Amino acid sequence: MIVHHRRKLAYTLGSKADTRQFIPFSKNTNTNRGRKVFIDAALAPLFAHAFQSDEASALQMTSKIEQLGALGGNVTANQNTGTPFEYMESIGKLAIYYQIHQGSEDNQTPAGVYITGVQRASEEGEDQAGLYQSFEGKSAEVLTKIAEHEQGFIKAHAKATRAARVLQTLAGVDGWEVPNSFNFFYIPAAIENEMGLWMTPDSRAMRPAVVAKELASVLSETQKHRSNGKPIKWQIEGDTVKLLQLAVEHLPNLLDKHHFILTNPVADTAQVVNAFQRRGAKIEGKFTDNKRALASAKVSSEISSSNTDLKEALAKAGSGSNTALSNYNSSTGSIKSSFIEYVKNLTGTLAW
Known part of the structure; x- marks a missing residue:
């Protein structure tokens, strides 16, 4: 069943407040x-x-x-x-x-x-957004919100169990061919879609903000109570990085037990990097030939007031993108x- 959540219009079509073209x-x-x-x-x-x-x-x-x-x-x-x-x-x-x-x-x-x-x-799945773990090939929700494994992922999928299966290939196996355990923050696919390409004031979706607050809670609880001495290494890709951007306002002051690897981020990467580095988190990025990520990097570098090195890195990543759409x-x-x-x-x- 397809479920669509409607937004309240911010203005009347054709009114003075309506500046859309x-x-x-x-x-x-x-x-x-x-x-x-x-x-x-x-x-x-x-x-x-x-x-x-x-x-x-x-x-x-x-x-x-x-x-x-x-x-x-x-x-x-x-x-x-x-x-x-x-x-x-x-x-x-x-x-x-x-x-x-x-x-x-x-x-x-x-x-x-x-x-x-x-x-x-997207089909609205039954699984709720939140922290899960995969242990010996079986996944389950982590109600304590504390991520204890060394590997972590932030992943959107139609079902949490399917997300776990996809991520298991990235987590790999140990020397005995036993699947490595890992944590993952699950995002329903419908929520990821609502973090898509919105350019007008009346179409800003609200549900992703709720999920971002839940992610911030997981990061906070893990920071306070994680017993594993090594920082958890989170891998996150594409539009899902926007969830980190939305979570910024809810983050604790210290996040040194977290390490983030952003692959082809489609978000204001400069804002994300600055916010998490200020809190002690280690953060790194990887760009391939993903055109949306490259255009995103270009836009982020242009609007950023961050340090010169970061601006230059993002500008370099986005140098191959067509500016026509980036500057829309x-x-x-x-x-x-x-x-x-x-x-x-x-x-x-x-x-x-």
Whole structure:
């Protein structure tokens, strides 16, 4: 079952507070046949990711979104009861949020379908976010919130047991071929999706902040009560690093019993590194050719007020990225093309 958590809109479409730039979704939806379909241009990075990953599904998704001009708001759409004219359609692996605007004398916004948000859809699993351990190949939740093993991971997956199986290959075996034990902080896949590419004020998800607070609690309890003399070495990758960023405000003052290895981080890496190093944690990063991580590093280096060495390291990591998308947030120019053409121009480089 797909569960979608709705967000409360921060402003009314077309009001003075609404500074979003809506552009035609495609040339096919900018005609006088049926309702026109517009989309918030700030959603381009998420669509670029979909276009990059699978061209066939991207074309199918584009076709179905174009059909919203004729079918939007029908009986298959999930309507937001708090905002009567906002709907959600599941299209492929994406949940598409939109409003149907009829137009009026006191609101000059053209009539049509307005796509206001996009979220990757995930099955809502039964496992709760929190600390787990894998011991002799069997996983279980750690209710004390104390990580005692030498290896640790922060991992998102549909199920905790599946996450444990995936991580076991990284943890390896001992000299007797017995699976090495490890701790892992489990993040439900649906939560990770909510930490995705959000660029507009009304689409900031809240559930990841709750999970980040739980992670901060685990780090704090481990710092206070860990009996193992060696720091636990946490491995964390990609968008999941954002959870560390969200946890910063809840961290204790000392974290010298923790060692973090960030692989292709898609977050404000400079903020994360500074916050954890100030608390005594050891932290290191690894970049491959992941384009989103490289673009993220570039953005982080540009906005960071951190030490020069860190800024230079991030800038170097992101030097190969296309700045067009990385600098999207600071751009004030209007987009003249259709959304689909704009996305095609951005495909290949993604910003966090």
